[in-house]
Amino acid sequence: MKSVKLHFLGAAGTVTGSKFLLETDEGNILIDCGMFQGIKDLRLLNWQDFNFPPLEIDLVLLTHGHLDHSGYLPRLFKQGYKGPVKSTAPSLAVTSVILMDSAKIMEEDAEKANEEGYSIHEPPLPFYTVTEAEKTIEYFEAVEIDTWYKFSNNIGYRFLRNGHIIGATFIEFEITGKRIVFSGDIGREKDPLLPPPYKPQQADYLILESTYGDRLHPEENIEELLSGIVKDILEKRGILIIPSFAVERLQHIMYILWKLYEKNKIPNIPIFIDSPMGNDILGIFSSYPAWHRIDPGELRKMISHFNIITSYGDTWKTIDDNRPKIVVAGSGMVTGGRVLTYLRYYLEKPETYVILIGFQAEGTRGRQLQEGAAEIKIFGKYCKVNASIKHLQSLSAHADQQELLGWLKEIKNKPEKVFLVHGEPAASDFLRLKIKDTYSWPVHIPHLNETVELLL
Template sequence: MKINDNISIHFLGAAGTVTGSKYLIDTGEKKIMIDCGLFQGLKKLRLLNWDYLPVNVEEIDAVLLTHGHMDHTGYLPRLVKMGYKNAIYGTAPTLEIAEIILRDSAKIQEEEAQKANKEGYSKHSHPAPLYDLTDAEKAIHHFRTMPEGEWLNLFEDIKVRFQYNGHIIGAAFIELDVHGKRFVFSGDIGRKEDLLMRPYKKPQRADFLFIESTYGDRLHPKENLQDKLQKIINHTVNKDGTLIIPSFAVERTQTLMYVIWQLKKKGLIPDIPLIMDSPMGANVLNVFHNHKSWHKLSTEEYTAMCNAFTIVQEYKETWEVIDDRRSKIVIAGSGMITGGRVLTYLQQYVDLPETSILIAGYQAEGTRGRKLLNGCVDIKIYGKYYEVKAEVFEIQTLSAHADQKELLDWMSEISNTPEQVFIIHGEAHAADTFRVKIKDTYHWDCSLPELYDIISVPA
């Protein structure tokens, strides 16, 4: 029963920035959080992860996840630690991905805190992890699976549906009907044509639309992915070098493996060692195996692709790969070079002119990946600076984010005029450029909420 004239929307992340997705819908009766992501990138954003949320966490009734990426799920252990006691909902692959990411994130934070304590490079007297493995497990205990494409009653007069969205395995946009008003959260929208994911579904109605704008100011280049990757690999082999590809463990790693496997199968690159060094990436491969209906790969393709690579599990194996100075291709996490095994490779290889580094995805402001793209002369890893002599390449075609044209296409079947459109999950220029484009294309009024804004809308 409707007892409130207004619904409050709290923008707790990915507002005025591209990271830390968190939105709280307060109906007056229920409080529902959509996504619960970690801030990444600039230090001033990362520091926000240590703050308590400006809401009463114990009063939140449900958390809904659009997909499993860190900037949409990585704050969950903190939320539970602050007193959240209810269910965390997502599609089956999303929850499996989130389990992998949270455990991996907790382990890395524990290891880096121990390393900082031992080697004394932190400014803090007693460096501590943001959360540990116990905190991660407590959050995972709250996970509840939701089907794709079905309306379900969440609470009285509130129903929800998760719809296939491409981007990564398990990703969905969320439709939340509150007293007959439809709130649509785009999450991260995938590509219309993707090597692994099927095309995104489209919303048919939205009274209040929350639309991402990561690439709202640009179109992805029309480059031939196989040709460009082939040239970079062969160029690196010709100088007896190693190609290091920092990669997101979810979907990007699997796509890179697929394309490189295809090049090797066709004889377009030399028969050199292919390494996938990401425990998280290896676990994500199992999610692909468990949820075949969510992606395009056949069982035969999946098996052949995996067999073409040496999949590194233990850290001691990383050093065996490093000590083998033959030309090779190494795919290693993390995608923005903010942590993970790729840091160990860069410590050993970034100062060698024969090394190539391939940036294959979006790099948030303040990350090592963005700095490499901007031509930095050195990078800081674990308190020490390393001179950059490696060649740095970039491929934008692999982005799992829709570009401006695809974002507009995703909205194209909304039959009504939304009461409000909130442009979120984008850096300032991208978001504002997209605001103008939506206005010119659909004549919808849009707003650009800032972090911690509270906006009231009619129920």
């Protein structure tokens, strides 16, 4: 092996657009293939040609199915990639749901923007279509967990469980005796739905996420907060809206609300789950019981407790329903999906509560609400924010700083380099200092499209 180059094609200096390419004499492997989300300058990067010839990529591996790790796949195929996409079976199931759902939303948003004339693009186009998503899914190939696969004479790889969401992994490479580890997104140690992440034992080079590298998740009494809000909306005849990530956080908040009802801490208030993608993910939980902690019987009872909305017509019936209620709807950063319809109608009402769950990326409506915006733009029109906004960080699916440092502690050798990715600049730099002080390891924060040569 003469050389190995590592290209940082996304999630460098930002939390979105994860794409890392290993360029070797024996072939080229892309680890994750995510879309950029958030501020306009990042979103515009999605429309640029891929920064490495897609025809020269031999293999794509996905750590997990979130859009910022998989959402660029249809564009990669459109630009000429022709190889397989490999990950665990539940991750590929999640990716399939997310690609199809996002394609439908993109087509609907483009059509709506065209009809109402609020897009600056002429004509408004979806980033990819349903047909393109379907063609991409045809190339998916499932792998087994904790099993070494041979890519070439000197390169092998394996997937290990990582918490975060169902099916999520980190990926280890063995290249001429050196271990290269891509962390993906690392989950929580005490997630009620998922087992704790495995920990790497060796890493000569480590590509590590740093989403919450500068903070600890607070200890929050979520049950007390939610039961108090439910009491308040019952008195005021209001509504609690929870924008939720369809994968894991929606199932997590359903589990919390179900347990509150079981413990008689909240009454049998109508709870509507309005996320077609989230409903599909519930099906994945049912199909892969070995990947989560909920007993199959309890999972069925939990699902039957909620009003599952399947059509957009039922969304409007729910809005017209004047009873106090809870609505859990996608998307988690308020960037699209059904939750926008509810917020457009209810955000100006002071008897409304909105609970934000987990990380809100820069430039998203969720971040604007979190930071106290007086109004936000929905479907081309500004809506005043008179609702009460709460932000729960303890429900995040990402490890915090302490958990990230703990994830490293079983590595027995001293890495030649740690690369911090998937974090905003302040978070990455803070984690860099903590790793240096805790482990005395060399750490580098790469910039977008930087290429480094790994010494093997």
